[in-house]
Amino acid sequence: MHSAASAIESLTQLSKSPSVSRLAAAFADAGYELALVGGPVRDAFLGHEVHDLDFTTNALPDDIIRVVEPIAEAHWDIGRDFGTIGAQIAGEKVEITTYRADQYDGKTRKPVVAFGDSLEEDLTRRDFRVNAMAVRLPELVLVDPSGGVEDLMAGILRAPKSAEVSFTEDPLRMMRAARFSSQLGFQLDEETEWAMTEFASSIENISAERVNEELCKLLLTDKPRAGIELLVRTGIASYVLPEIPALRLEVDEHHHHKDVYEHSLTVLEQAIDLEKERHPGEPADLTLRLAALLHDIGKPATRQLESGGAVSFHHHDLVGAKLSVKRMKALRFDKETTQNVARLIELHLRFFGYSDAAWSDSAVRRYARDAGDLLERLHILTRADVTTRNKRKADRLSFAYDDLENRIKELSEAEEMAAVRPDLNGEEIMAILGIPAGREVGEAYNYLLNVRLDEGPIGADLARERLLAWWANR
CATH class of the missing domain: 3.30.460.10 (Beta Polymerase, domain 2)
Structure with a gap:
């Protein structure tokens, strides 16, 4: 101060x-x-x-x-x-x-x-x-x-009147308390946090649009972790964003896995650090931060306790993507943000395994193509998702992702991958095959697009031969 x-x-x-x-x-x-x-x-x-x-x-x-x-x-x-x-x-x-x-x-x-x-x-x-x-x-x-002024000096948040009266009058103030705890780095006094816990359910009286606004302001602070932890600790998150407290999975004595809740908060923090490092001076990225916070929300529904003490979460990426859409619709997020967050969650596991077996150029092209405009966000999310304390493993994954980014860049520069198109367009396909516009043209176009992704540019003449051969063998 x-x-x-x-x-x-x-x-x-x-x-x-x-x-x-x-x-x-x-x-x-x-x-x-x-x-x-x-x-x-x-x-x-x-x-x-x-x-x-x-x-x-x-x-x-x-x-x-x-x-x-x-x-x-x-x-x-x-x-x-x-x-x-x-x-x-x-x-x-x-x-x-x-x-x-x-x-x-x-x-x-x-x-x-x-x-x-x-x-x-x-x-x-x-x-x-x-x-x-x-x-x-x-x-x-x-x-x-x-x-x-005294509260500013002490780093404390409390209401001018009693917290009970303040939160009863306007429950949205509880969300604001979480936001300010992150934005200012202040602690709540005991009475204020008690009142948030006592009246947590009253947040349901607030419109989804207003809750959304405060949640976004919280996530866009430099250090949103403290505010999220406060919402979870007081029970408000159970009404606003229940998928987050649900990440606190019980661990039995025979099966061990990392704390998914703590992991998710760490991924959020690391994503913010990478966001600032890679794009200094740019506005905070809400889509990236939502994806980082929600990327593992499919784990509780997919947890399987395996023999030997292992724990698996098969398809938690796909389940998490669907859950994110449901929650973000309930919170009245716009369609584009909702779809982008879900797509990032769906793709966030694609990279793992790259360090164990080198991908073909085709696989690299597909990774970049599937991410599309979200590729840079996917780079940050995937890197942030590495929270292991094993330095050797962390370094191996980091080096592997460095290699993947370099290969994407090289392929993009060589082939203008950002604008990948088949070697023949739709009109040329219809002329060569003698067919009208319709489903079969789309199938032919997709066939040539896959050839392009697998093999790179092959030129119009060879593309014509491959198209006719494919058409004859359909």
């Missing part, structure tokens, strides 16, 4: 930025209060770069629009009924929300919206003390009614 002096300096510089200074002056001139609130204030104290400027005011939504209209390039309703107006000022997007004094019915997340007239009251209804701080503008006066 930065010193208070450093935080004040950061907030002072922020208040002088064109967007903040114009906004503060406009509200002051109109006779309204304005404060920078929540995340930006927290991040200034933590020494983090400040993003997503959120403001709160005693002005009502129509009044907010009236104040920002003369100074904004654009403004829009984010949720007028909930008091939030968005605007772009000096090229920066901001959100301004009327003080809230909501009441909850205890059954749904939807509050009975009530606008308040006090900044302190607004802050005490927020999720955690570290997010319940504000800086009045333009005076630059810190308002911290619940002790958020």
